[in-house]
Amino acid sequence: MWHDPEHPSPPAPDQVDPEVLTALLVRHGWQRRGGVHGRYTRWTPPGAAPRGGPGAGTSLLVPAPGGYGDYCDLLGEALTALARSGAPSARDVLLALAVPGDEIRWRRAAGGTGAAVPWDEAERLRTAAADTLLAAARATRSRAGYFGERHRRYADAYLRQVLVGPSPSGQALTAYAPAPDGRAVTVTLLRALRAVRDAVDHQRATGRLDAFDAAVELGVCHELVTAIALLVHGSEGAELQLDWSPVAGVPVGLAARPAPVGFTPGDLPALHLAAARYLAAEPALPATVTGTVTRLRSDRPEDGGTVRLRVLAGAPVARIRAGLDRHAYRVAVHAHLVGLPLRLTGRLESRGGFRTLAAVTAVAPVPVDAAERERMLKALDDGEPGQDGYGPTG
Numbered sequence: 001m002w003h004d005p006e007h008p009s010p011p012a013p014d015q016v017d018p019e020v021l022t023a024l025l026v027r028h029g030w031q032r033r034g035g036v037h038g039r040y041t042r043w044t045p046p047g048a049a050p051r052g053g054p055g056a057g058t059s060l061l062v063p064a065p066g067g068y069g070d071y072c073d074l075l076g077e078a079l080t081a082l083a084r085s086g087a088p089s090a091r092d093v094l095l096a097l098a099v100p101g102d103e104i105r106w107r108r109a110a111g112g113t114g115a116a117v118p119w120d121e122a123e124r125l126r127t128a129a130a131d132t133l134l135a136a137a138r139a140t141r142s143r144a145g146y147f148g149e150r151h152r153r154y155a156d157a158y159l160r161q162v163l164v165g166p167s168p169s170g171q172a173l174t175a176y177a178p179a180p181d182g183r184a185v186t187v188t189l190l191r192a193l194r195a196v197r198d199a200v201d202h203q204r205a206t207g208r209l210d211a212f213d214a215a216v217e218l219g220v221c222h223e224l225v226t227a228i229a230l231l232v233h234g235s236e237g238a239e240l241q242l243d244w245s246p247v248a249g250v251p252v253g254l255a256a257r258p259a260p261v262g263f264t265p266g267d268l269p270a271l272h273l274a275a276a277r278y279l280a281a282e283p284a285l286p287a288t289v290t291g292t293v294t295r296l297r298s299d300r301p302e303d304g305g306t307v308r309l310r311v312l313a314g315a316p317v318a319r320i321r322a323g324l325d326r327h328a329y330r331v332a333v334h335a336h337l338v339g340l341p342l343r344l345t346g347r348l349e350s351r352g353g354f355r356t357l358a359a360v361t362a363v364a365p366v367p368v369d370a371a372e373r374e375r376m377l378k379a380l381d382d383g384e385p386g387q388d389g390y391g392p393t394g
Helices: 018-027 071-084 088-098 119-141 152-159 183-206 210-218 222-232 265-281 326-338 370-382
Strands: 031-036 040-044 060-063 102-108 172-177 238-243 261-263 285-297 305-313 319-324 342-349 356-365
Touching (some): 018 040, 018 071, 018 088, 060 071, 088 172, 102 119, 102 183, 119 172, 119 183, 119 222, 183 222, 183 238, 183 261, 183 265, 222 238, 222 265, 285 319, 285 356, 305 326, 319 326, 319 342, 326 356
Parallel strands (some): 319 356
Antiparallel strands (some): 031 040, 040 060, 285 305, 285 342
């Protein structure tokens, strides 16, 4: 059955905690207009006049648990009234009830006709939103000024768990991140956004970028500042707002209602400078990588060649390329022919996203039993890189 996301159906009352409902009403601007302690509370939508006053609209009565024998019936009536309400915030409350999780909102003040915006502006918002989440997910695995392809598999897997709400325009987007299971990512995102805001203010006041160096420990990276710059570019300003899941509660040490973090076009020079600084400063990484050979290329085998490996262990990327001398290339060819993994030691270069292993030494096949070798070969035949259970989750 098709459901209209603009007019979501109310959930069953036995699936709704009235305390969660009232927390969402407060979050979305509803006003409490009295009630009886321990029995019920009465709420009106944002901008509604007090009960009995001119222009007063329909109010919402939320029963307290156990306050009445027909508690479920009364809660069901409240949810039905919410679904029928013409207030835009009513739909947001129903969506938050239906899709529990931390609520993240991106807003752009972009030009357009009424509520409509050009197609590319709407795509920009969606891409920037996804990139901010991917950057935060990577930063929960490790801290770095530039990740490249590192932890891409983990970040992609996290993003597949995020649900996106309907957007009435191309200027706002709401996503629901898993909580409490994915709470580490939303906490990292909030702290990193605040750190970016502080570092931008510092750069604009002093001309120095050193605050961005310290911000790496809070989750700031090239990918995040690039995503923020994409969000702001072509707009009059943008902001991100995060609200915790009422079911999962507030993380220890953080505000119950975090203030939105905003950026303006005047911040773009600092963001671009920081992105370039992170990209240039990230060092190469020593690594010993185990992987299965997926491609061999050589114009003259006697001079060596290039191999591509699907990473099984030793590097937080899905695939790497490596240039090998004559002897190492022959070892790689042999390992490929007999279906054995290959182990190489070298240096993962930051240029190109940490997908190139340079200065390779100690190339050797890795002995495995027949059953394990068949499992590896089947994984290569059946799936794309990063979609099996091998190696690190990053």
